[in-house]
Amino acid sequence: MRKDIVTSLIAVVAFTLLLGLAYPLAVTGISQAVLNDQADGSKIVRDGKVVGSKLIAQDFRKPVLDADGKPKQDADGNPLLAPDPRYFQPRPSVTGYAANATAFSNLGPNNVATRDAIAANAKAYLDLEKPYDPTLTVARIPVDAATNSASGVDPQISEANARIQARRIAAVRHLPADRVRQLIEDHTDGRALGILGEPGVNVLELNLALDRATTTDGATR
Amino acid sequence: MSGWLQFALLLALVVAIVRPLGGYMARVFAGERVFLTPVLGPLERVMRTALRVRGDGLDQSWKQYARSVIFFSLASWLLLYLVLRTQGAHPWNPSDLASAPWDVSFNTTSSFVTNTNWQYYAGETTMSNFSQMAGLTVQNFVSAAVGICVVIAVIRGIARRGDGTGAGGGGGKQSPGGLGNFWVDLVRTVVYVLLPIATIGALLLVTQGVLQTLGGPITVGTVAGGEQTLSFGPVASQEAIKLLGTNGGGFFNVNSAMPFENPTGISNFFEMLLVLAIPAALTGTYGRMVGNRRQGWAIFGAMVAMFIALVVVITLAEGHGSVAQHAAGLHTGAFDGSTGGNMEGKEQRFxxxxxxxxxTVTTVTSTGAVNSGFESLTGIGSLVPMIGLGTSEVIFGGVGSGLYGMLLFVILAVFIGGLMVGRTPELHGKKIEAREVKLAMLGALYMPFAVLTTTALAVGTGHGRKSIFSSGPQSFSESFYAYLSQGNNNGSAFAGYTGYVQPNGNNDGAFGITFADLLGGLSMLFVRFFPILVVLAIAGSLARKRVAPPGPGTLRTDTPTFVVLLIGVIVLVGALTFFPAFLLGPVVQSLTTSLF
Known part of the structure; x- marks a missing residue:
């Protein structure tokens, strides 16, 4: 009995040193030495500044201004945001694309709240895209565009979603449709080995490429 | 189509792993030399010296083995609780997080020591990097190791002949009724099995983009002119063992849905493979140790058959879409460039x-890591995880715990089969008698008892109401799932159900819901250690029994017929205990198009 107690105490301390310190620090050391970019969060740098991570979606909305040029607020006192039409929009997020406080939507399959949230997402999508695609209806919206992602920071949208948004981007940025389509293709991650996962378009990388394209092509920003 | 091919590839790799990894583990636990001995032998010796194990250790009786397990787990509990409660004084706490309250820490500690990894807390806003590493990661390893040690001891009990000889020794001198030495098994499990696979797994995950840094959060100016704060930490080292040890506690609140934990289709596939590797391979270890590989494959076959059925159901159900989506006017069919289906709470890359x-992988095993929001599953879809849990986590199950749980059902099936054909129930030539059957019954019933009692307490007394997020039948599903998951040491959640409220987004001013924290915590401890005592007691009793040579009257346990009988017993016990609860929650939701 006493021997068991002593051995147990020694064991937890010994395992803590081995598994709680030596192991994670060794993995950190190797990762930092060999795979520094990935281990540090796959950061994207533009003009010498980190603008985000290619794995993490960010907010491409901007504050809505009132007649005096001041940001409007919603009922809770938070700034009112509207999608920036110059950019591809990521999937809806219940956390406002927070990467330091992630949460699921926890919307149940048969709940009124779920229907309302999805309907609101669909309406926002339609309001944004319909001017550029008059045939667009709720029934034609790809599911990923109207549903909340799991992480709230899903970096990707579906290819169908990107194709619909491409019309708006081409119009707003005065880019040829083919050019936008090409950029989408360039930033689509396919399935590994042809079967693992689903294809998706990385929104942040695509938007950065768009910004580069409009500058070099001399189109207005 | 690619989805089904992905599933087929996963199955093929799992089948391919069983023999090499299963055989490797059998050699490790027999004390034989393995190909990693030259590299890891010195580490094993250091750990053994630290634990003051002489030679190959005393061959422990079931009571001695159980006592070592209990005291080690108790010491683990105390140290982890201490770590969590002193968080403010730790290094590597870049966000200066204070400790979570005592009741939440009680739940979390009980959760990680029991290999459950149920999380009422949100990783990135509750835990320092030090707590994640020196507290939680350690328990991810050793709680998994305890499960593996126990199943190895149980297999030895079955494999040894009554006089203390026979296959499956621990390398040391055997004594009658002995099951091996826990401390030797513990060190071997960690050093030869978990640590090497986790290290390589962690590095492979980093190649995909999983974080591994001690750096703190940074705030960046986004492309559209806003701000975003990115949380960083030593994620990969925890992620690898979280899956390999069927633990499931995420570094981030959204677990393996977070791109920093699971960034690509490849990492997702690899994570599933890590989860299934050891539980599947242990069936091979079992077959080899009892000297009948067919027996190992028979148990594996029963597991795979149920697993396949569940995957088919959930894939079709989620592909169909949810009632709420249809009510909002969405079309949920798949078409070129869109997955269709119920994408609420799912990530595009998966x-x-x-x-x-x-x-399915995470709930048939006792892992509980999730890459999507379970609360948003369709009615039928959510039935699949519930069945994975309701069948006592024996379809692969947790590392070790899945197989010893399965062996309880094997004993029941042998008993029932014996009754049906009028033969003496035997397992590998050892008579199954009243004591073993009584213990196996306890081992089959403790879980429904714990789950239904805790659910009833939470739902019936009204104390559970504070924890509920949803409405309608979903609020029952939420409550039921919380106690079903904790009562099976799983840890996945309908995450709306909560035991911790963080109004400021960190631990300042946050408070636990004591009722939910304690009820769940106590349930996790009970369902972990009660069956360990039961299976070790059975093993102790089997270890002393003589092996009778198989005769014409022997009911063979390695045939397809027995596999069907085994599946029947598992489904029957699970269905009879949980059918009413399933009806009240997920089945109601899948039968109606009403909204609540």
Whole structure:
């Protein structure tokens, strides 16, 4: 009995040193030495500044201004945001694309709240895209565009979603449709080995490429 | 189509792993030299010296083995609780997080020591990097190791002949009724099995983009002119063992849905493989140790058959879409460039197939890591995780715990089969008698008892109401799932149900819901250690029995017929205990188009 107690105490301390310190620090050391970019969060740098991570979606909305040029607020006192039409929009997020406080939507399959949230997402999508695609209806919206992602920071949208948004981007940025389509293709991650996962378009990388394209092509920003 | 191919590839790799990894583990636990001995032998010796194990250790009786397990787990509990409660004084706490309250820490500690990894807390806003590493990661390893040690001891009990000889020794001198030495098994499990696979797994995950840094959060100016704060930490080292040890506690609140934990289709696939590797391979270890590989494959076959059925159901159900989506006017059919289906709470890179498969893998094993929001599953879809849990986590199950749980059902099936054909129930030539059957019955019933009692307490007394997020039948599903998951040491959640409220987004001013924290915590401790005592007691009793040579009257346990009988017993016990609860929650939701 006493021997068991002593051995147990020694064991937890010994395992803590081995598994709680030596192991994670060794993995950190190797990762930092060999795979520094990935281990540090796959950061994207533009003009010498980190603008985000290619794995993490960010907010491409901007504050809505009132007649005096001041940001409007919603009922809770938070700034009112509207999608920036110059950019591809990521999937809806219940956390406002927070990467330091992630949460699921926890919307149940048969709940009124779920229907309302999805309907609101669909309406926002339609309001944004319909001017550029008059045939667009709720029934034609790809599911990923109207549903909340799991992480709230899903970096990707579906290819169908990107194709619909491409019309708006081409119009707003005065880019040829083919050019936008090409950029989408360039930033689509396919399935590994042809079967693992689903294809998706990385929104942040695509938007950065768009910004580069409009500058070099001399189109207005 | 690619989704089904992905599933087929996963199955093929799991089948391919059973023999090499199963054989490797059998050699490790027999004390034989393995190919990693030259590299890891010195580490094993250091750990053994630290633990003051002489030679190959005393061959422990079941009571001695159980006592070592209990005291080690108790010491683990105390140290982890201490770590969590002193968080403010730790290094590597870049966000200066204080400790979570005592009741939440009680739940979390009980959760990680029991290999459950149920999380009422949100990783990135509750835990320092030090707590994640020196507290939680350690328990991810050793709680998994305890499960593996126990199943190895149980297999020795079955494999040894009554006089203390026979296959499956621990390398040391055997004594009658002995099951091996816990401390030797513990060190071997960690050093030869978990640590090497986790290290390589962690590095492979980093190649995909999983974080591994001690750096703190940074705030960046986004492309559209806003701000975003990115949380960093030593994620990969925890992620690898979280899956390999069927633990499931995420570094981030959204677990393996967070791109920093699971960034690509490849990492998602690899994570599923890590989860299934050891539980599947242990069937091979079992077959080899009892000297009948067919027996190992028979048990594996029963597991795979049920697993396949569940994956098919959830994939079709989620592909169909949810009632709420249809009510909002969405069309949920798949078409070129869109996955279709119920994408609420799912990530684009996994889609329907990669999410449904992960959901099943994580709940048939006692992992509980999730890559999608379980609360948003369709009615029928959510029935699949519930069945994975309701069948006592024996379809692969947790590392070690899945197989010893399965062996309880094997004993029951042998008993029932014996009754049906009028033969003496035997397992590998050892008579199954009243004591073993009584213990096996306790081992089959403790879990429904714990789950139904705790659910009833939470739902019936009204104390559970504070924890509920949803409405309608979903609020029952939420409550039921919380106690079903904790009562099976799983840890996946309908995450709306909560035991911790963080109004400021960190631990300042946050408070636990004591009722939910304590009820769940106590349930996790009970369902972990009660069956360990039961299976070790059975093993102790089997270890002393003589082996009778198989005769014409022997009911063979390695045939397809027995596999069908085994599946029947598992489904019957699970269905009879949980059918009413399933009806009240997920089945109601899948039978109606009403909204609540």
């Amino acid at each position: 889609g329907i197939a990669g999410s449904g498969l992960f959901d």
